[in-house]
Amino acid sequence: MASPRDDDNLGGLLDDLVAASKVPAKRRQTSVKQMVEKTTSALYDRGVLPEELARLVDLLTLRNHLDQASLALLVRNLYPVRKVDEEAILRIIGALGHGQLKPSLALQGLLLRWLVMVYHLLENTAILSKTYGVLFNLLDTAAIRPQLCHLLALITRRKHVRPFRIQAILGLSRQTGGDPALIGLLRVFKNYYPEIIVGEATRGRAAAFKHPDLQWRERLDEIRQQHVERHADNGAINGFAVNHALARQMKGTKISLIPAVHTQHAQEDSITLEEVENPDFFVENLEKIELPTQLVAILADPLLQKLLLLRPDARGYSRISNWLGACLDDVVNGDADPGFLLDLVDIIHDYTVSTKSLPPLLMPFFRSYLETWNGRDKREAVLDTLAFAPLMDSKELHQQLFQPLEQAMLDNTTASQLALLNFYTLVLRRWIVSLEAADDLDCVPADSIPDLINNVNKLTLTLTQTSPNSLTHLAILDFYESCAIIFAKPQILRRIEITIPPALLVYTMHFGTSLVVLSRLCGILASYKRAWETVMAPPVPxxxxxxxxxxxxxxxxxxxxxxxxxxxxxxxxxxxxxxxxxxxxxxxxPVLDQYLRGVDSELTLASAFGLSHSPVLCLQAIAYVRELEDAEIRGLRVRHAGPVTQSSLTQLANRGGLQISWQEYRAGVLTYLESKGINGVPELMYNTMKNLKAG
Structure with a gap:
């Protein structure tokens, strides 16, 4: 027999464990306990891969000489990092029941419990549906009945609910004196056929079918996330099956906020959303699928989102809006915990991010929510959600969204002002996408864009006073670059008027200390100039x-x-x-000019901000001259001391230095700036100065 290995290589540990399982305990020369501890430690640390899972499932389902405590410890540490394939599922189901070669009933219960906990990771949930009869017929085994009922509750669909099964559960329930697990399963059946299963049959204490071990699930998520980060393999997410989880888990706490998808009062010949398990079935029956009873489940269920996106329903949207309004009223009236709303905001955020839209049905909710919001809790989620606000009537948008948001957020701090500015930048960018996708711009309320820009103009002026630094200026330029993108499109310019940045803002940034800010500012102004030229040209009627x-x-x-x-x-x-x-x-x-002449008799105020003397451009200008001098080092007797002026170039040439004219020097600096990726200043000069245009 191979000796235990000292490393934590799971493959080697499994080799040792499998070998030890074939030898009776009394004949082993080493204790199996150390092997199991090392194996479970490795499983807990990094999870189990599919091929390793297959070996462990064989070890757990086939009779061997390992003790029950060791086998149970292995089951509790099975953390699959990838999808669980069909073969592993079938081996576990085949090991259920009575028989000399079957695992113990206690171990079978643990295996069923494990199937419940990894249900969301099954490669093909249809395989459990195919074995429904096998699982159902094991309900008379009391030792594994609770776990069986939980698993059956997860996989039950309307096609599985048959009269003979209802009668079987009712009979077992009477024999066991109202087993809670059986009553819980019967209630699942009742969701599909409430007219057949009467209320008396489902009365009494019933199993809630909660997640068996939340800490285990948290550890599983951590291991899978670490595996994804290492291998960048998220795997496919099945968006064409209803999320049958009986509650929503948020950040380690299980809070039932959004009801699960259930279609009650369904007819025998109708098709419910719960029956959909693949894209083909969904597409073929799109017009026949009945809407579920609780439409607010759209906030958490991707399949219901797809259904209402492809088949909109005005009454359904109204029901969702009413539900959200009722939740808000409960909190305002003190009938619900305020934390409930914060969790609800997280759910709505996930919904808007996945659908890339904020439906009108959510606008009344947020209008009321902003009136009670303190401007800090879940700020990032609130702003990211509201940034999907649709392009709508300016007055309505301002009153319903922007004004309440500003009143809640702004607290005379730079952080709140910057957060609001970034929010408006994100809104504008998403509006650009909407405009690009619009079939008819005449039907789009594009007048909201100039109104938004005018509103942000005031905010940017405030920011330049409360936070006069380059980071703030760059955030402001992000917004105006988005404006420039809009004004660069002639088809959009036909519908909206150009709105320029405030003059004071432009001057403040121009006389700043950042070359990047100056370059981006000049690039934006060049884009605006082209927009004005487009408006004045015949193509824009x-x-x-x-x-x-x-x-x-x-x-x-x-x-x-x-x-x-x-x-x-x-x-x-x-x-x-x-x-x-x-x-x-x-x-x-003149006062400033006199001061400068006192510092440097050759420096004037008029030329102090040119290419040669500008605090942000002078280094690039002299670097360009140094580059030219280095290229002609053998023929030069003297180098330019800098900064360059028209007269200094003449003197330099007469003394045997670089031969270059004033115009060549300035044009060369612009080219040098472009070669360094500083395109804004050259772009503005080329678009504005007539002599450069001609060149």
Whole structure:
């Protein structure tokens, strides 16, 4: 006999265990207890793979010389990391019942209990349906009856409920004095044929068929998650079968919030959702499937979600909305725990994420919920859910959703303001998807988009004051980049007016300390400029609105000011058409200029924010010059000390330095910026400066 191995390799441990199981205890030279402990420890740590599970099932179902305590310990530590195949299920079912070669009834009960706990992992649940008769006929075995009834309750469908089985359960119930497990199974039967099974038959104490071991399930989920992370193999999720779990488990606590799918008062020739087990059956009978009794189960059941998505039902949606409203009223009136609503929000969040939509039936619930919400509990789930808000009438959307949300969330902290900004960015991105998918934009209430942008404009100005840093600026630019995506589409511009960022916001970011912020800002402004050009061009058949005509002058002023700073060396000038001097008080300009000349006699305020002197661009500009000098190092007698000016280039050439003109230098810096992925500044210059356009 092989000696026990010292490592935790499960394959080697099973070899030792199988070998030990073939030798009677009195003839073994080593104790099997140590082997079992090592095996169960390995099973608990990393679970069991299919091929290892097959060997363990053989060990558990075939008579051998291992003691019952060791076999029971192995069953309790069977944590499958993948789907359980049909062969393992059939071997367990074949081992049930009476017989000299069968496992003990205690071990059979543990195996049935294990089938209940891994039911959601069965590769093919139909195999249990095929063995329904075998399992049902074992109900007269009292030792395994509770586990059998639980398993039968999980796999029972309307086709399994037959008069002879009802009579058999009733007879057994009378003989056993009302066994709770049998009454619980009979109640499952009654869900399918309430007119046949009368109330008296199901009265009395009944098994609730709760999960046998929640801690075991938690450990199973942990092991499977670790396996997924290691192997990146989630496996297929069967979305074409009803979730027959009798309660919903949330974060380790079992809370029955959403009723399970049950179709009561079904007729003999009708088709219920519970009978669907594959896509083909679902598609073939789509129009014939009866809606379940509790439609609110849609929040937790993927198959019911598919049914109502493909076959909408207005009355059904109304029933769901009424149920949610009643839940909210119970909490408000003190008839239910407030924590109930928080768990319900988690369920609705899962539903909206899976369906990628927030149905109108949920809007009344959230409108009322936001009035009682403290703005902090489940904030991430609430915002992620409401971000699926449909594109609807602006006034209605503001009153029902945005205004109550802002009142609940905003508490004069930067965190709440940033959370709200990120929420609006996500809303806008999802609206973009809706607009792209719309068959007829004339039927879409696109006016809500400019109203949303105007609302966010105020929020961004507040943020630049409460949190004046680059991270905040980048979050703000995320929103306006989404706006630029919308305005880049001519078909959408026919329906909505352009709404620009606030001028003060643009100036604040332009004079910031981040090159990334400046680049992204310039890229967004370049996109806006192209949008204005599109609106003014013939392909877009609409007149500019009064608001747009007012904005165009402001926008042209923004472009002129930025070009004066970055390119033309006329920072804060107000002499050119449309220029606004970056909206700095005119009397302040000479004061600032005098200060700069005192620091550096060659530096003027007008050129202080150009490519060479700008605090965020000067490093890139001189790096470009250094690159040119390195390429011609043998022919140069002197290098440029920096920063580069038009006169310094002339002096440099006369002294034997780099031969390059002022225009070539500036164009080269733009090209250098593009090569480094800093595309925004060059893009804006190319789209704005006429001499660059011509080049």
């Amino acid at each position: 609409r007149q500019r609105t009064l608001h747009e005509r007012e904005q165009i002058n402001t926008f042209n002023g923004l472009l002129m000011d930025l070009c004066n700073c970055l390119w033309r060396g006329h920072a804060f000038s107000t002499t050119e058409p449309n220029s606004q001097g970056c909206r700095i008080t005119p009397t302040l300009v």
